[in-house]
Amino acid sequence: TADKFSHSSGLDENLVALYKKFGSRKIIGVTSHRRENLGDGLTNIAGALRDIAQRDDVALIFPVHLNPNVRAIMKDALDGLDNVAMIEPLDYPNFVSLIKHCNFMLTDSGGVQEEAPALGKPVLVMRDTTERPEGIVAGTAKLVGTDRDVIVAEATKLLDDEDHYLEMARAHNPFGDGKSSQRIADIIEKSLSV
DSSP states (O other): OHHHHHTOTTSOHHHHHHHHHTTTSEEEEEEOOOGGGTTHHHHHHHHHHHHHTTSTTEEEEEEOOSOHHHHHHHHHHHTTOTTEEEEOOOOHHHHHHHHHHSSEEEEOOHHHHHHHHHTTOOEEEOSSOOSOHHHHHHTSEEEOTTOHHHHHHHHHHHHHOHHHHHHHHTSOOTTOOSOHHHHHHHHHHHHHTO
16 A cells, blocks of 8 residues: 555655655645646646745645646746656656655546545645545545635645644545455455355
């Protein structure tokens, strides 16, 4: 699980170096790539990330999608900020490591809405709707849309209000507890021994 990934010798050296570099800061993991956000939405997201990065106590690690439209907007807004690491996309073990090391995730990804709560990480969903409403209902995720001010306000609340942070981090994960494969194996074993 996550501990296996965080101690694996196969982790990207550059990612591990970022953890060390940003060690005293609250790391925010970022992903943004959805087609529905291209244009004004992505520009607003980039502006919000820039605003959040003005804080001395945070660092953003952002595996940037390969789409040149995404890269251009993010580069224009975030290039040159010492506490923003725009990196190449990560393989799964390294991405899980990022989630584990971050304080929370800012994302428009559906998968991250399921993965981050499994590691106790709140998720701010930079979309107006989600195909995973269970996380919103459970409180592990919050829809913040692509409004720059709303994204900054909700990120600030997670950074500054410990009770709010813990409420989201400790909310019941509606996507399971990670033990389904063991339960399936137990059922199969039991049915074979009858």
